[in-house]
Amino acid sequence: MTVKSKPTCRLIRPDNTYDGKQGLSYFEGISTETVGAKGICMHILTMPPGARAKAHLHEAHETAIYCLSGEVDTWYGDELENHIVVKAGDLFYIPAGVPHLPANLSDRPSSAVIARTDPNEQESVVLLPELDARVPR
Template identity: 45%
Template sequence: METTSPRAKVGRVVRGGASYMSQQGSVHAPGISKETVGSEVLYMGMVSVPPGGRTSAHIHEHHDTAHYMLSGDEIEFYTGEELEDRQVVRPGDYIFTPAGVVHVAVNRSPTPAVFVVARNEPTARECVVMRPELDARVP
């Protein structure tokens, strides 16, 4: 993946780069970010939750996050102060998570769940606050 420190002055095509395991347990493949094109306000990339996998309870304190489910069977998406709100997400669905909302994604299927993700924080390795005391609330 190419890196650029100053803000881009022209449109750019960014080839997909190396993925990494995030601290919340999903696999991230950065695309558009401060590191790749000098973005000041936007991050966009791919996220996947492996078969039978889940994320740990966490929040993104200062930024909103949007996901679009590209492929997979379905995931369960839990939100709320005690992770009491359960929604089922399928390919073609969008998820909006406001800043400061605790959430967990669970993939009980045998196939990876793959998403395009965008958020209003430009860095590839986003600011995450882990909430381990809530992990046991999601079966």
């Protein structure tokens, strides 16, 4: 007789980092890889001053961001034609399939909690190098 184990709660201390396809380093958090998550991914991102991601989209998952500190300029839309500044205390939503590029143009680090509806986080990242030049450096 095989005994099937029940899922259980897991504690993650974000000590390790990984480099995402987007060109940023993330603190390892909740994902399929770390805890066996089936429908969510959550991690912490700290962007140093001057850091910017590569233009990209997440073709199969939504993203919710809570900015803990600092501020990040984000361009979004088919041609990155829209611009918003996400500041500490703000919540920001990015639908699946929307191209975007965040950049920390300030002189202070910015940190955020990022949650996505794909537990594999990097699975549906699509880089859009043709849009990178649309955002000033």
